[in-house]
Amino acid sequence: RMGAMLLLPGHFAIVTLALTLSFLGHGVHPMPVPTEAPICTASETAHYSLTFTGKWTQAAFPKQYPVYRPPAQWSNLIGVTHSSDYHMWQRNEFASNGVREFTEKGEAWTLIKEIEAAGERIQSVYGIFSAPALSFIVRIVPSPDWFVGVDSLDLCDGDRWKESVSLELFPYDAGTDSGFTFSSPNFETIPQDKVTQITSSFPSHPANSFFYPRLKHLPPIAKMTLTKIKKTNQIISLPLEPTQSNQLPTDTPLDCEVSVWSPWGLCKGKCGDSGVQHRTRYILMQPANNGAACPPLEEEKKCFPDNCL
Secondary structure (H helix, E strand, O other): EEEEEEEEEEOOEEEEEEEOOOOOOOOOOOOOOOOOOOOOOOOOEEEEEEEEEEOOOOOOOOOOOOOOOOOOEEEEEEEEOOOOOOOOOOOOOOOOOOOOOHHHOOOOOOHHHHHHHHHHHHHHOOOOOOOOOOEEEEEEEOOOOOOEEEEEEOEEEEOOEEEEEEEEEOOOOOOOOOOOOOOOOOOOOOOOOOOEEOOOOOOOOOOOOOOOOOOOOOOOEEEEEEEEEOOOOOOOOOOOOOOOOOOOOOOOOOOOOOOOOOOOOEEEEOOOOOOOEEOOOOEEEEOEOOOOOOOOOEEEEEEOOOOOO
């Protein structure tokens, strides 16, 4: 059974939305539930405020942090409440066309149509409702096909609704574009990969914007909090100002990155005497947040001139 659909405007800071989760409580089940998911027996309709807090800052994620065209930001939040036999997206499974279009281009039309179609199908199956769940997705902008979100978060605990839920969010790759950096040009993944979580060491390519080999884990890039509230049909608005956690983020050390050495240059010196030859390299990325300093960019060694007359 599909419940409320959410469309929350994107922003750099913190936004709050009051959403309603509807559930048909106690009833007679005409046939066994074809899933191992627990049945929710809560008899009342629950109302929650959802708070999405962005933690994507230059201090926390200094590598290739986008500052313009476009600057780092979040897309609209698209979410839905549903039964446990539906998935908007799922880790280690292939993304739908709707998720592809949303994560690559920010276009939500196909994804919304998929949700509506799934709602019609699920409502016609078995005639019963299992534990209500919440799923949502937010695109990381700019990015090839990266996003954060929640897949089938169960909000029911037996015969009652959970009072609050708080989750730290980490980036995912939709598996449809092979770009390595936030601002990579379109590079379609053929064949399509499955949805995977991005970590400090995966993908294990030094060009990747989230590649921080010194870190065991990436810091959270966002946070979601759900709080049960009294019944209301009003939207709750909070000041669109950075939260304290945004103003005082954990600084992620970024080590200096340099190119490979150039070939050795010509040997310079007088015939019969030892000379000197040089090679150089250049800085690919400056260090930040107390990361390792850049190593020497020039090297020399003794040599003996060739072709002396």
